[in-house]
Amino acid sequence: MFRRLREEAPLYRNEEHDFYAVSRFEDVRAGLADKDTFISGRGAILELIKANMEIPSGVLIFEDPPIHTIHRNLLARMFAPKKIRELEPRIRELTARSLDPLVGAGGFDFVRDLGKLMPMWVIGGLLGIPEEDQESVRDSVDAELRTEAGKPMIKYTDDKEFASGEIFAKYLDWRAEHPSDDIMTELMNAEFEDETGTVRRLTRDELLIYVNVVAGAGNETTTRLIGWAGKVLADHPGQRRELAENPSLIPRAVEELLRFEPPAPHVARYMTRDVEYYGQTVPAGNVMMFLIGSANRDERHFPDGERFDIHREVRQHLTFGLGTHYCMGSALARLEGRIALEEVLKRFPEWEVDLDEAQLSPTSTVRGWETLPVLTP
Template structure:
């Protein structure tokens, strides 16, 4: 696929640290000048306009999840274990999703609010009067970890170790792809959860782990059974990773974006009823996962070019979420804008099961921060952007509170 003169200098690389620091100028150019983009170095195609991304993510016949949703994972062409539902297609995906969906019902999510607020209070109250805190280290890495630990039944004393090991699976060396799958030929084993599963089997409780241990279902062969131990380990690993990552990134971006828009932050202090809308705008404006990949199962045409079967298509969610065709002034952050569908949580079959929980955690976190710290400035000299290519956000975001 040859470049035109207008796009000959256009380059997008998900592993490039400089681009990743602020991908939106490149996203804008791709969206307008190369709506079907091809990266020769890493051999992937990319779509960036809202409608293309929306329709592509919903087209599971053409764009398969069964080989993974990460560029280097698809390229590694390894066998993905049963139970990684984000990397599955129907009918297996439908079976596994239905097992988990009963654990994330609206009622169950609503009932978590008092506990989530308690976790936020516990994190934030000791920081009042200190003149500073870290949106990620003091809140983003603490509250979501405690919530998912509570749901899974992991003792608080072990939650940080579990969180750090699961997070490490997503980390990459700056500027480089993930290599653990291609080098080791395996996937996340989930063995860190083995002792909790064994203990919970003998001591049932009201948590996801107990439910998963006891649930019976009909698998894709028509057999009635329970989850195998390996499937259970995989399930719990997926829930633990997804349950921490999105909300941690959301909280970090909340600190950064609202520091850069102090007038809108003051609007939220004056009218807390705007907080849910602000959370939605933050999710649109800075999606924690700016892209998602799919394996192309058949030739497909875009903009007069054929994407051949066997290719990797990258859907640039971060670009689609700022497409002026869907959002007027898409590169402008505005908590007052009319609510419209964004793609941060995906769409269709793979719409994020934990979306309601992430929104709830984001809302409560912002409410509790604003009660204590209506003003803050980011200490960029000490802030650290994560190097990973799979999600985009802050490893630390320290802020200074004006006296």
């Protein structure tokens, strides 16, 4: 369908849900880079934009400059390359803890036994959430993203609730009394100049929302990446064997997985002015959907883009976005993906997916596996 859109309807109009979409790499790339025409401040999900609700301060991914720049700079130091590199031994230890008990069991679930655990431990540890509480926090954040098939995100669009982060309140209160070396403590103590020129700290409500956004972004997308690694490498057993025999190929394989099956295959923007595509004018006030999953396979940019190839020359893909909203956690996601593959292949060089029991996850934001059981020799 993406291929048909690129060739037959590079500007697509959906009357039923009232949005436009572009699917070619150059159109998606240019749109994501144009922060003034395609704004994020009304949301980046179709249902949220249509709900015409006020996005609370601190929802970083749904903000525009200057407030987005201020909030982003507060977080940037916490995802600095040195900090990310220092996490590797801990991530490897947590991954081994997940996988070692499964050796010899005849199979495991890529999502339940690894994909939902490792990212949760990593982001929970970064935030300063006790390990015994991380699972309940992850499940609460995940539930905010779930939908029923064919239905919108009712929680947000009907109740006008969004990312209040109340589940983190007790941790915030604890950290106020017991500071530590974690993101929560750093955010509480960080001083910044806000959009009015006032030097201040984040309010409690802003902190709760901020932490909620970091927890959601840090969990959900990496979980999907690990699930897709299980599915795509099962579909390409020859390339999987190459990776098992030569782990130095794994970083490039992670990049190809991100291109081939992006965990977030689309993003929406509200339009502030008229834009012309292919001889048609899209008026201001519309919603434009950028089809990242299609752009990443556009043969105009990626030769033979429909083919998964771990030897593909690495070129810019759009999985982590572009420009103002480029994903700050991209280095962490790549690190987690690489370690997950290294540790899985070390123990399980062969597997096949039990498709009868595998289930895709229902959300409006990300695409991936809710369960992905595999059988191992």
